[in-house]
Amino acid sequence: MKVAIIGCGFIGKTIAEAIHDGTIDGELVIVFSLKKSSAEKVGAICDDVVIADSLRDVLDSNADLVVEAASIDALKNYAIDILSSKKNLMAMSVGAFADGGFLKRVEKAARENKVKVYLPSGAIGGLDALKSAQAAELREVSIVTTKPPKSLAGNQYLRDSGIDVFKIKEKTVLYEGNASGAIEKFPKNVNVATTVGLAGLGPEKTSVKIICDPKIDKNIHEIHARGDFGEFTFRTENLPSPQNPKTSYLAALSAISTLKKITSHIDIGT
Numbered sequence: 001m002k003v004a005i006i007g008c009g010f011i012g013k014t015i016a017e018a019i020h021d022g023t024i025d026g027e028l029v030i031v032f033s034l035k036k037s038s039a040e041k042v043g044a045i046c047d048d049v050v051i052a053d054s055l056r057d058v059l060d061s062n063a064d065l066v067v068e069a070a071s072i073d074a075l076k077n078y079a080i081d082i083l084s085s086k087k088n089l090m091a092m093s094v095g096a097f098a099d100g101g102f103l104k105r106v107e108k109a110a111r112e113n114k115v116k117v118y119l120p121s122g123a124i125g126g127l128d129a130l131k132s133a134q135a136a137e138l139r140e141v142s143i144v145t146t147k148p149p150k151s152l153a154g155n156q157y158l159r160d161s162g163i164d165v166f167k168i169k170e171k172t173v174l175y176e177g178n179a180s181g182a183i184e185k186f187p188k189n190v191n192v193a194t195t196v197g198l199a200g201l202g203p204e205k206t207s208v209k210i211i212c213d214p215k216i217d218k219n220i221h222e223i224h225a226r227g228d229f230g231e232f233t234f235r236t237e238n239l240p241s242p243q244n245p246k247t248s249y250l251a252a253l254s255a256i257s258t259l260k261k262i263t264s265h266i267d268i269g270t
């Protein structure tokens, strides 16, 4: 598998390292990032990696699969071109798919070009059970995300609402609504809410609560689902990446695991 990486931050770098040390059975052929210096750093992890000047270089490359680890805007702008160039896509900025129209366009492009789109579980667990449960009636799906102030810093919606997360002294609910509204207001913090939505009842019908807790240092996600199967609760307490506190380490590990699954001959789990 020849891999291209778009977005050379924490997740992009972790994937390049996993290719270099053989954890992923693949070859990194090209990297692209808005800041060329980050692309150069990540490209240098493996041998003979081309540093792209633009998306065009990625589209013209011999990569079989493009990893998007950049941003929701990047995914929205690049996805159709990537699929039309007959390359598979693994997307980390899953929040882009809360836009149902975009999801349909991506599905159509993948079908027409006979390629696949992979959406890793990211920073959460429990999606295997949720996908199984969805085969019968599913009545209720919710996710409660609790983060320390540093994981929510720089959020435009909070700034516009006059909320300084570093002044929060007690556990405070910052958002309560559905997954579509959550990703609109917190585009860098709750991709997982969209992933839960896509695997279950859809982003519109998935309940989301976002809480800031100044007394914790982990990103905590608790998913609850109820339906014909019974009910389950899945809780993860994630360590944030030291490089980007908005991103949990588990999200990068999930990207590695998805890439391993693509090349492996035995596929475990739903």
Ligand SMILES: NC(=O)c1ccc[n+]([C@@H]2O[C@H](COP(=O)([O-])OP(=O)(O)OC[C@H]3O[C@@H](n4cnc5c(N)ncnc54)[C@H](O)[C@@H]3O)[C@@H](O)[C@H]2O)c1
Pocket (backbone or CB within 6 Å): 006, 007, 008, 009, 010, 011, 012, 032, 033, 034, 035, 038, 068, 069, 070, 071, 072, 073, 074, 092, 093, 094, 120, 121, 122, 123, 124, 187, 188, 189, 191, 192, 195, 243, 244, 246, 247, 248, 251
């Ligand atoms: N699915 C999940 O559970 C999950 C979990 C964590 C992070 N994420 C998402 O994954 C993405 C990557 O996360 P990260 O922690 O590596 O982020 P990061 O901020 O560390 O790195 C992102 C990199 O992408 C580059 N970039 C941004 N826009 C770009 C564009 N239009 N074209 C090319 N490069 C661009 C930036 O320069 C930066 O180097 C983010 O969108 C993040 O929200 C998803």
